Amino acid sequence: MEIEEIEVKDLDPQVFVEQKIAEIASLVGSGLAVNALSGGVDSSTVTMLGHKALGERLKTYFIDHGLMREGEPKKIVALFNEIGVPVEIVDAKAAFFDALKGVGDPEEKREAITQAFYKDVFGELVKESGATHLLQGTNYTDIEETVAGVKRQHNILEQLGIDPEKEYGYKVIEPLIRLRKPAVREVAKALGLSEEIHNRPPFPGPALAARVIGEVTWERVETVRKATGIVEEELSNTGAFQYLAILHEDMVTGVRSGKRDYGFQVEVRCWDSQDAKTGSPTRLPYEILERLAERITTEVPGVVSVTYNITKKPPSTIEAV
Amino acid sequence: MEIEEIEVKDLDPQVFVEQKIAEIASLVGSGLAVNALSGGVDSSTVTMLGHKALGERLKTYFIDHGLMREGEPKKIVALFNEIGVPVEIVDAKAAFFDALKGVGDPEEKREAITQAFYKDVFGELVKESGATHLLQGTNYTDIEETVAGVKRQHNILEQLGIDPEKEYGYKVIEPLIRLRKPAVREVAKALGLSEEIHNRPPFPGPALAARVIGEVTWERVETVRKATGIVEEELSNTGAFQYLAILHEDMVTGVRSGKRDYGFQVEVRCWDSQDAKTGSPTRLPYEILERLAERITTEVPGVVSVTYNITKKPPSTIEAV
Numbered sequence: 001m002e003i004e005e006i007e008v009k010d011l012d013p014q015v016f017v018e019q020k021i022a023e024i025a026s027l028v029g030s031g032l033a034v035n036a037l038s039g040g041v042d043s044s045t046v047t048m049l050g051h052k053a054l055g056e057r058l059k060t061y062f063i064d065h066g067l068m069r070e071g072e073p074k075k076i077v078a079l080f081n082e083i084g085v086p087v088e089i090v091d092a093k094a095a096f097f098d099a100l101k102g103v104g105d106p107e108e109k110r111e112a113i114t115q116a117f118y119k120d121v122f123g124e125l126v127k128e129s130g131a132t133h134l135l136q137g138t139n140y141t142d143i144e145e146t147v148a149g150v151k152r153q154h155n156i157l158e159q160l161g162i163d164p165e166k167e168y169g170y171k172v173i174e175p176l177i178r179l180r181k182p183a184v185r186e187v188a189k190a191l192g193l194s195e196e197i198h199n200r201p202p203f204p205g206p207a208l209a210a211r212v213i214g215e216v217t218w219e220r221v222e223t224v225r226k227a228t229g230i231v232e233e234e235l236s237n238t239g240a241f242q243y244l245a246i247l248h249e250d251m252v253t254g255v256r257s258g259k260r261d262y263g264f265q266v267e268v269r270c271w272d273s274q275d276a277k278t279g280s281p282t283r284l285p286y287e288i289l290e291r292l293a294e295r296i297t298t299e300v301p302g303v304v305s306v307t308y309n310i311t312k313k314p315p316s317t318i319e320a321v
Numbered sequence: 322m323e324i325e326e327i328e329v330k331d332l333d334p335q336v337f338v339e340q341k342i343a344e345i346a347s348l349v350g351s352g353l354a355v356n357a358l359s360g361g362v363d364s365s366t367v368t369m370l371g372h373k374a375l376g377e378r379l380k381t382y383f384i385d386h387g388l389m390r391e392g393e394p395k396k397i398v399a400l401f402n403e404i405g406v407p408v409e410i411v412d413a414k415a416a417f418f419d420a421l422k423g424v425g426d427p428e429e430k431r432e433a434i435t436q437a438f439y440k441d442v443f444g445e446l447v448k449e450s451g452a453t454h455l456l457q458g459t460n461y462t463d464i465e466e467t468v469a470g471v472k473r474q475h476n477i478l479e480q481l482g483i484d485p486e487k488e489y490g491y492k493v494i495e496p497l498i499r500l501r502k503p504a505v506r507e508v509a510k511a512l513g514l515s516e517e518i519h520n521r522p523p524f525p526g527p528a529l530a531a532r533v534i535g536e537v538t539w540e541r542v543e544t545v546r547k548a549t550g551i552v553e554e555e556l557s558n559t560g561a562f563q564y565l566a567i568l569h570e571d572m573v574t575g576v577r578s579g580k581r582d583y584g585f586q587v588e589v590r591c592w593d594s595q596d597a598k599t600g601s602p603t604r605l606p607y608e609i610l611e612r613l614a615e616r617i618t619t620e621v622p623g624v625v626s627v628t629y630n631i632t633k634k635p636p637s638t639i640e641a642v
Contacts, residue, residue: 106574106583213571250534250571252641253427261636262427267628281611286604289631293602297636304636307588307628310610315582315618315625320573 013190024053031132039076042137066093067207100216106321214249241273254304263304279313334511345374352453360397363458387414388528427642535570562594575625584625600634
């Protein structure tokens with residue numbers, strides 16, 4: 001790999017911020033840039049860097065693909081509006097759910113999302129806006145995992161031999177490519193982003209599509225969205241690195257009011273980790289595990305069984321898809 | 322339900338044993354009886370009752386359907402030979418795996434096993450032996466769950482409107498039908514069966530076929546058989562009511578030696594319960610959970626992820642299929 005990591009211990013966040021602002025301004029020149037804000041720490045940091053470098057010549061979109069957490073689009077947009085950064089919500093649900101129809105294999109799912117994102121939705125937005133550049137929050141771990149063949153990250157193009165200018169009509173700028181998550185959080189802090197943003201638990205690129213095993217339909221995303229809400233409510237104060245709910249495709253036998261109820265299973269994962277490279281299941285107290293199971297089987301229609309993942313990474317990965 | 326339960330507190334095991342021996346002797350008369358011994362406490366108890374009632378006029382078979390634990394057929398037969406009860410092993414692997422080919426739905430799976438067991442395999446054995454009666458270990462919980470529509474137990478016939486004499490050519494005697502598991506264990510003890518038998522953790526009628534979600538193939542049974550061996554080794558001294566490994570059909574992303582490894586997930590369940598009617602996940606220490614995950618992902622080929630079920634029954638059931 002030719003890109004060299006900047007470790008937290010070697011990072012001066014203020015200097016890094018000034019350098020990146022200058023670099024973005026110089027690369028975009030008198031052009032226009034666009035970027036997609038998802039609310040994660042990576043895209044939030046890139047939004048702030050771009051905003052400081054380009055002001056009104058940066059157009060920030062929140063792509064509402066319908067795969068976000070409950071209430072997320074409005075909440076994130078409000079957070080950024082408060083600090084003077086305009087963000088436009090783009091309703092792209094149809095494009096994404098069409099692209100995901102009938103797709104069960106994890107790598108094909110990620111590919112479908114990449115295509116819907118870069119080609120269909122962003123291709124159009126860039127054409128409309130006349131932008132010359134796309135800013136995005138690719139980080140060092142994304143590159144590393146994709147190059148190593150662990151998992152294809154949706155935001156990786158060049159390293160897979162894709163020339164975005166030729167394929168999609170715009171250049172890509174990746175200011176965070178030499179940083180892992182902990183370093184990105186330091187930069188976010190230096191940019192004045194609130195605790196809620198700079199300490200936000202990681203969320204996968206393909207969003208809730210990565211939390212559904214098998215085909216991603218609107219109903220199945222609704223199911224995992226509800227379970228995700230419960231898991232985040234119950235585990236947000238545990239100090240864990242990441243916590244998530246996965247909807248399985250396998251169905252299992254359950255029982256309700258004395259009758260057989262063939263239903264869904266939700267898997268909960270909660271990770272202790274420094275950098276997502278390796279991880280261990282958090283040793284959550286059984287009171288919490290039992291409350292999670294109780295709430296998910298009561299509040300999420302169709303779910304009769306809940307499991308907790310007890311495998312380390314490796315051989316597991318953080319997400320299942 | 323017309324059958325009335327005899328609770329442990331109302332049971333005199335010695336008196337029950339004497340009554341049942343007399344009853345079996347009188348029902349079979351001068352005929353011959355057969356029974357299938359699986360090694361579980363129910364069929365073991367019935368074998369002893371039948372042996373004491375009929376002596377050589379009881380023919381006991383161990384149906385080796387290939388769905389047993391590792392080494393089980395030989396071990397069980399040896400245990401019974403030691404106490405003077407002859408048992409014949411019948412190799413019925415082909416009949417069962419043929420019947421299970423392409424069957425994914427849990428209820429169809431149970432139906433396929435019922436048919437292979439009663440019609441194909443036992444139908445033949447009864448014809449060959451000239452038996453007039455089949456002794457079997459149906460208990461009160463089996464009846465109750467099937468009648469309530471929770472789960473079809475493989476050994477339920479009459480309550481589903483099946484007349485075994487008409488359908489299969491023999492009468493069925495069910496000496497344990499008024500007892501739940503704890504009461505059966507008392508009877509087993511009164512019959513002098515060893516701790517290993519009378520304290521044996523419950524094992525489902527469809528055996529490891531109930532521990533495979535989706536199609537049951539030889540390879541998939543081998544996988545869950547290995548995982549079951551590990552779970553039983555690690556959890557046998559926990560005092561839990563029942564513990565089991567389930568092979569999922571869903572595949573998940575893992576990582577081995579830095580490369581993506583798309584593999585299997587095994588779910589572990591371990592129950593605190595009195596009578597299987599209701600249950601709670603045992604609060605196993607995390608050291609044990611982590612060792613289970615470590616051993617299963619290392620020793621069972623193809624498995625990259627292990628979960629622990631945290632749901633109560635209800636709404637879960639003890640088994641997933």
